[in-house]
Amino acid sequence: MQLILEKRPQASRLMYFSSPLLAIALTVIVGGLIFAAMGQPPLRALYLYFIDPITNLWSIEEVLVKATPLILIGVGLAVTFRANVWNIGAEGQLTAGALMGSIIPILFTSWQSPLALFCMLVMGMIGGALLAAIPALLKVRFGVNEILTSLMLVYIVHLLLDWLVRGPWKDPFGYNFPKSIGFDDWHLLPTFGDGRVHLGLVIAIIIALILYWVMTRTIKGFEVRVIGAAPRAGAFAGFSQAKMVWFCFLLSGGLAGLAGIIEVAGTIGQLQPNISPSYGFTAIIVAFLGRLNPIGVIFAGLLLAVSYIGGEGVQIELGMSDKTTQVFQGMLLFFILMCDTLIHYRLRFLKGNGGQL
Amino acid sequence: MSNSSVADKPNFESASKPLLEVKSLTKKFGDFVANASIDLVLEAGNIHALLGENGAGKSTLVKMIYGALQPTAGQIVWQGQTVTIENPAAARDLGIGMVFQHFSLFEALTVTENISLALPPHLRTQDLEERIANLSEDYGLPLNPRALVVDLSVGERQRIEIVRCLLQEPRLLIMDEPTAVLTPQEAQALFTTLRRLADEGCAVLYISHRLEEVKQLCHDATILRLGKVVAQLDPQQETAGTLAQHMVGSSVHAVSRQENNQAGDTLLHLTNLYQRADTPFGVDLVDLNLEVRSGEILAIAGVAGNGQGELFSALSGEVTNQDAAAISIQGRTCGHTGINGRRQLQAAFVPEERNGHSAIGDFSLTENILLSRHAVADDQPPLHQGWAGIKRAELVKVNTKVASQYDVRSASIDAEAGSLSGGNLQKFVVGRELDRQPKVLIINQPTWGVDAGAAALIRQALIDLSRQGSAILVISQDLDEIFELADRVAVISRGQVSSSYEASAISREEIGLLMSQEKSAPANETTAQGSS
Numbered sequence: 019m020q021l022i023l024e025k026r027p028q029a030s031r032l033m034y035f036s037s038p039l040l041a042i043a044l045t046v047i048v049g050g051l052i053f054a055a056m057g058q059p060p061l062r063a064l065y066l067y068f069i070d071p072i073t074n075l076w077s078i079e080e081v082l083v084k085a086t087p088l089i090l091i092g093v094g095l096a097v098t099f100r101a102n103v104w105n106i107g108a109e110g111q112l113t114a115g116a117l118m119g120s121i122i123p124i125l126f127t128s129w130q131s132p133l134a135l136f137c138m139l140v141m142g143m144i145g146g147a148l149l150a151a152i153p154a155l156l157k158v159r160f161g162v163n164e165i166l167t168s169l170m171l172v173y174i175v176h177l178l179l180d181w182l183v184r185g186p187w188k189d190p191f192g193y194n195f196p197k198s199i200g201f202d203d204w205h206l207l208p209t210f211g212d213g214r215v216h217l218g219l220v221i222a223i224i225i226a227l228i229l230y231w232v233m234t235r236t237i238k239g240f241e242v243r244v245i246g247a248a249p250r251a252g253a254f255a256g257f258s259q260a261k262m263v264w265f266c267f268l269l270s271g272g273l274a275g276l277a278g279i280i281e282v283a284g285t286i287g288q289l290q291p292n293i294s295p296s297y298g299f300t301a302i303i304v305a306f307l308g309r310l311n312p313i314g315v316i317f318a319g320l321l322l323a324v325s326y327i328g329g330e331g332v333q334i335e336l337g338m339s340d341k342t343t344q345v346f347q348g349m350l351l352f353f354i355l356m357c358d359t360l361i362h363y364r365l366r367f368l369k370g371n372g373g374q375l
Numbered sequence: 376m377s378n379s380s381v382a383d384k385p386n387f388e389s390a391s392k393p394l395l396e397v398k399s400l401t402k403k404f405g406d407f408v409a410n411a412s413i414d415l416v417l418e419a420g421n422i423h424a425l426l427g428e429n430g431a432g433k434s435t436l437v438k439m440i441y442g443a444l445q446p447t448a449g450q451i452v453w454q455g456q457t458v459t460i461e462n463p464a465a466a467r468d469l470g471i472g473m474v475f476q477h478f479s480l481f482e483a484l485t486v487t488e489n490i491s492l493a494l495p496p497h498l499r500t501q502d503l504e505e506r507i508a509n510l511s512e513d514y515g516l517p518l519n520p521r522a523l524v525v526d527l528s529v530g531e532r533q534r535i536e537i538v539r540c541l542l543q544e545p546r547l548l549i550m551d552e553p554t555a556v557l558t559p560q561e562a563q564a565l566f567t568t569l570r571r572l573a574d575e576g577c578a579v580l581y582i583s584h585r586l587e588e589v590k591q592l593c594h595d596a597t598i599l600r601l602g603k604v605v606a607q608l609d610p611q612q613e614t615a616g617t618l619a620q621h622m623v624g625s626s627v628h629a630v631s632r633q634e635n636n637q638a639g640d641t642l643l644h645l646t647n648l649y650q651r652a653d654t655p656f657g658v659d660l661v662d663l664n665l666e667v668r669s670g671e672i673l674a675i676a677g678v679a680g681n682g683q684g685e686l687f688s689a690l691s692g693e694v695t696n697q698d699a700a701a702i703s704i705q706g707r708t709c710g711h712t713g714i715n716g717r718r719q720l721q722a723a724f725v726p727e728e729r730n731g732h733s734a735i736g737d738f739s740l741t742e743n744i745l746l747s748r749h750a751v752a753d754d755q756p757p758l759h760q761g762w763a764g765i766k767r768a769e770l771v772k773v774n775t776k777v778a779s780q781y782d783v784r785s786a787s788i789d790a791e792a793g794s795l796s797g798g799n800l801q802k803f804v805v806g807r808e809l810d811r812q813p814k815v816l817i818i819n820q821p822t823w824g825v826d827a828g829a830a831a832l833i834r835q836a837l838i839d840l841s842r843q844g845s846a847i848l849v850i851s852q853d854l855d856e857i858f859e860l861a862d863r864v865a866v867i868s869r870g871q872v873s874s875s876y877e878a879s880a881i882s883r884e885e886i887g888l889l890m891s892q893e894k895s896a897p898a899n900e901t902t903a904q905g906s907s
Contacts, residue, residue, distance in 0.1 A: 024405055028794055029737070235764030237749055244746065247738065248731035253693045254724070255746045256715035 023363040033361045038307050038314075040360075041353035042321070048353075049346055058336055066335050067328035067346070081323045082215045083285055087112070087277035087297040089222040089319035092304035093229050093312045094270030100233070100310050102246040103266040107153065107168030108274040109298025110175040111146035115275020116282045117179060118145025120198065120289050123205035124187055130204040138205060138279055146275015147268045149175060154267035158260045164267075172298070180291050187289060198289035207284035218280035223316060225273065230312040242266075274298060295326065296344075303351045306358075322347065392455040394419045394578050395440070395547060400449035402435050409435040411602045412449065417547065422569060422579040424589040424610060427599035428622055429797060429824045433582050436599070437549050440580070441473045442466040467495070472540030473549040476556075478532050482525040482656050486518055490539045498542060511538050514568050525656055528891075529680050530561040537568070548572060549580045554588060555852070556679045559887035566592050584622070586615040600624055623827045630834045630859050633842060639669035641706075642846035643690075643722075643815045648701040648710075650689045658682035658870040660689060665865060665872060667815070667846040672837065673875060674849045674861035678890050682870035683850050684727070687819040690848070691724040692717045704815050715750035723747070723813035725805055727820040727850075729797065733804045736793025740785060741770045743792050744777070744807055753811055773810065781806030782832060798829030805833050809840055816840065819850040834860055854883055866890055 046068070050060040071077045091108045098105050105111075119142030122134055153167040180196075189199045207216040233239035245252040245262045252259060282293055304322050308314030329343030397415040401408070410432045417423050427433045438444040440451065442460035450457050453469055460466050463473070480489050487504045500506075504520045511518040516534040524532060533553060540548055550569070554562040569579055569592065583589055589596060590610045598606040598621045606621045643666065650660040660682055667673045677683060688694040689702070696702060696710035703709060704720040714724065724747070726732045734743045745765065748758060758773070759765040774788055783803045785795050792800060801822065808816065821837065822830035837860060841847045850867075851857050857864060858878060865875040866889035873889050 026405070028791065231762075231764070236762065237745075237759050237765065240742070240745060240749070240765065243738075244735065248735045250728070250732045251735050251746060254691075254714065254726060254732055256692075256713055256718075256750055 020367070022366050023359070024366050026362055026364055029361050030364075033357075034309070037357040037361060038309065038318070038354060041307070041350060041357045044353045044357070045346060045349045048349055052345070056338070058332075058338065063332055063336060063338075066331045067342075068324060070331050071324050071327035077327055079213045079215050080327055081320065082219055083323075084297075084326050085319040085323035086216075086218040086222050086284070087281050087294070088301050088304050088322055089226055089316055090218075090277040090280070091270075091274045091298055091301035092308060092315040092319050093222075093226045094273035095301055095305040096308060096310040096312055096315050097229060097233060097242055098266040098270040099305055100246045101242045101262050101266050102249075103263055104165045105150065105153070105168050105267055105270045106165050106302065107150070107170075107172050107298070108270060108301055109294065109296060110168070110172035111149050111271040111274035112278035112281070112294055112298045113172075113175045113179050114149035115142035115146035115272075115278030116289065116293055117175070117182065117278075118142055118148075118275065119279030120187075120201075120282060123201040123283070124198050124289070127199070127202060130202060132204075134204055135207070135283070138283060139276060142275045142279025143272040144275070146278060147272040150267040150271020150274070151264075154264050157263050164263070168267075179289070179293070183289050183291055189288075196291050200288045201283060205283060206287060207280060209284075214285070216280075216284035218277075218284045221276075221280065222319075226312045226316050233312060274301075300347055303347055303354070306351065306354050322350075325350075393417060394454060396452040397436075397440065398450040398452065400436070400439060400451065401447045402432075402439060402444060403447045408602050410439070410446075413599075413602075413604055415597055415604070417578045417580060419546065419578050420573050420576045421594045422573050422581055422592055424593035424596035425580060425582045425599065426584065426586075426589060426596055426618065426622055428584060428826050430601075430826070431599040431622070432602040433599055434551065435602075437473065437551065437580065437582060440466070441471060441549060464495070467543055467545075470544070470546035471549065472543060472545035472547070474533065474536045474540060474551065474553060476551045476553075478536055480524045480532055480535060483523065485521050485523055486527075486535055487520040489524060489535060490542065493539050494542065506542065507538055510541055514538075514541065514571060515564060516568060529556040529678055530558065533557070533565075541572075545577060547578045547580065549582070551582045552584075553581075554583070554585060558678055558890040559854075559883055560891060562588065586618045589618070590615065598622055619827070630831055630838065632838050632859070639844065641666045641668050642704065643667040643817075643848060644703045644706075645690075646701055646703075647698075648689065648696065649698070650685060650694065650696060652685055653694065658685050660685055660870045663872045665875060667848050669814075669844045669846055670841055671862040672841045672847045672849060672860050673863045673865065674851055674857040674878070675865050675867050675872065676854060676857050676886050676890065677850075677852065677867035679852055681867050681890075683819060683852070683867060685870070686867065686872075687724070687726055687817065687850060690817045691726070718747070718751045720815075721753070721811075721813055722815040722817065723808035723811055725808055725816070725818040725821065727823060729800050729804060730793065734792045734800060736791065738792055739789045740778075740783075740792055740795075740803060741767070741774050741789055743803070744770050744773050747807060748773070748811070751811065773807075777803060777806040777810050780810070781836065796826070797824045798826040801825045802829050802832060805836065809836055812840075812843075812845075814845050816845060816847045817850075818847065820852065821849060822853070822856060830856075854886065857886075 046064060050064050053060040053063040071081055091112065095105060095108060119138040121141065122129060122138050149171060152171060153164045156162040156167050157164045183198055184196045187198045189197055207218055209216045233242065241257045241262065244255055245257055245259060249259060277297065282289060286293060300322055304315055304318045307321065308318035325343055325346050329340065332338045332342055333340050393416045395417040397413055399412040399414060400410055401412050402410040413436055425433050425436065435444060439446050442462045442465050451460060458469065487507060490507060491499050491503055507518065507520045511534065516538060518531065518534050518538060533556065553565060557565060573579055581593055593610050596608055596610045597604055600622060610618065645663045645665050648660060648663040652659050658681060665673065689696060692712055692714040695713060699708045699710040701710045704717055704722050707720055709717055709720060730736050735746065745758060756766065756769055758769050771788060777783060778788065781802045783806060784799050795803065805821065821833050834856065837847055849860055861878040863875045864878050864881055864886065866873045866886055868890055
């Protein structure tokens, strides 16, 4: 008995759509086994993790709040990964956007107008794009691997944030906590009703819809897909590989930066050492789980947001480690990449002795 | 032509069992049957031709004999014993050697180092260099054991592979399309070596689709078509025409070609074109001068790896040139212009490689239309418009037209390009460009790996286009194709292009000489070269 992978004559459309579902199913099954192995009742833990967060209004709102940055970053990364450009540093670009956008509410507190908020969002995008420009430049000019440079910059900009909120930008009346001043109302994103969901969610969904149109209907999206699928064919079509690297980094960096300032001005209301529970890294999973398709990313963003809330749930209810969330997210990425193999290959069981192949 | 050894065919086989017997060998890849129940008998001392079109299953069959693939069913009998050849090392231990079409040599290493790497440890002795020198001398395969591979011609590289096989004293030598990369003269030298080997009792399995050389060299022939044996015969008793009929399964349309009704204005002009290779082992283009006029086809002959790919990139604008004046299309200088700018000057380009260069296998045919036509203005109505996006209906129209005019057979209009056969995909790619009625066409290896029917259609389409007043430059390694198409012929060798000659006034042998030398001018140079 032998198990072999056999190339399919044509990519399977069925597997293309069902691979994420299969990956989710495998994650749930293996997750249940892990809960059981840790001495927890697996069904109750799974219920707390996946279902409980969407059973009451409070936690649904929280899911939407967490989905906002995941969708914003995820759609940018989806385009980028499609072009075979690997921006792994969205977490840093998120931080850079948050810093850049916070210049107005922290240093120009007295500028109080709707325009100020708009400028914060634009500056957030610029901040993320500027940080993303560094790996793009290094890649295009010197051929430096963008995976390494974009990732390493994350730690640099984190330390910059840390220094600012403990130093120059620390709230002078903040009892020496490492926090900036709280943002003025003019510098906060409007929320829906009294809840926590803010304008950022709408922005994220509009951007996802625009990028869906760009990717499927316009020549720019065609360019992204061509260069990602076959670089030489890209040259034949007259598309520039270098310009594509720039486009992808500026787009995904800008959107990560936008997510950063939206998170600060919408959810947190001030700068602090931790502004993101690794949204920038989780968005990589979101992009893949969403099939690198902007519409798919919306749904994947919601699911991963549930995993954050669910992780908190099992932490509170069952006293499990807060690392549970990371384990589930890691498993999900692992299974999605594994299941994607089945789009181009199929599994076959061979009976009898191997030599008789 | 000296085919003395063919006449007195040696008689080793009468002694005992055949050297190798293949019995109803079958290989399936998924649902696709690459080899269906093949029977083949090889006798010691015989040169046996394995004939067939691309995709007929020749490579699959020899890979199973060489242990690189495992059969799905059937038997391989070696000297009377049923054997399982698990891998190429096992094949070599039995005494089976193979020279592949694509060599696996390290260019930065010497001949001896390359051979040493591929030999089993017990043959890696101190005197290896001396043995290589002796053996190559002995078999008429001159090689300097200390030369770096990067400095060697393709013919010399092939000798390395042959010598490597001979060091292991094979009983059976498999040659996969060996002359595809050789000049006619180098091919003759190879034939002498192979005859010598056969006289010594070695069997040779000779894969080819070149019929003349099979007639000249081989004692027996097995012809494959679509994975099945369709004939086993004596090539001496056949004509090239009957062999071709067996290979293709029907008689092939001859290409009709009216005489050139006077070449007109120069539409493509290269003036002192230099282009440094952008890869370490690429070929630099040195001082190219040529012109192609309205109504004519200029063919650039040459052995693979002499700068054909670089020439195509330079002409297409995939790589732009330092010197704007080095290239002009329709009288407009365009050395600095990229590929789409040149397309806007009504030029069109067809590269050699279909998968991932002129087409994308994972994309539908409709999307592949857009690949080369998204930036040319000659499509009315336009194929796409800014934010309004790609006009799918227009693309489908173009695709339908190309498919019907150039006989592109696919499962559906939206089939993935990768699902088409090589011939159909090439018809699609050529049709996509010809549909624009380009004034200048640059095409590299127009019918490489394409079945005979598709090749005839493509060649006819090229001739028709030129007779309507377009200038066509064909880069090809296939002399048959060149003589079928070309009005004039030039030869590329080590990045230099010779003067051009009237196709009717130059022989294969003369082209062969040009292929193997640096730029020079043979005695019978004819007019055609312009006033550059």
